[in-house]
Amino acid sequence: GQNIDQPTEMTATEGAIVQINCTYQTSGFNGLFWYQQHAGEAPTFLSYNVLDGLEEKGRFSSFLSRSKGYSYLLLKELQMKDSASYLCASMDSNYQLIWGAGTKLIIKP
């Protein structure tokens, strides 16, 4: 079966670093996406990984290990506006996205 697992909720402090993990199991693999979703809003694209390794984009980085079926999103220098849900999604062999339930990140001052 197809399955995406990520923690339901995480709490971090403003200015700190947080790592959100995601494990995936899908029929075929065409890359791993991370999206950000603020409460009551649409998901917005953050990153895409298809090769093993770390992709850095400003304060946000995303890592992929295909052999382990594992990815993480790293957020540095946390700001209050980073309080949101972070959605992990794996693209399967039909180029369809299989979504995790999302990780709600709470930032405390």
Add this chain to the structure above:
Amino acid sequence: IAGITQAPTSQILAAGRRMTLRCTQDMRHNAMYWYRQDLGLGLRLIHYSNTAGTTGKGEVPDGYSVSRANTDDFPLTLASAVPSQTSVYFCASSDSGGGAPDTQYFGPGTRLTVL
């Protein structure tokens, strides 16, 4: 540039009524998608269209139908709404027509309540 628009923003509907959710994109993207998002669950694909004139079933298609008469519009119809269809519905689009990995861009969503 508006991107993707959805209408209505929210709706309360009596069970058994017919309802069409509208989705329009101005990016000339080939592929469009309808998802539902429920608390504690990931986004679930209802129907998709890789290009105008074609549609396909996603993970949870029962009770829903779609059409893709042109590139820009992708309406979702609930023929006879039931309370379990209470959800937030997101329309999305991507440039590729299902043959390559591509980023999906989302509309603002429609919050639907079926009583």
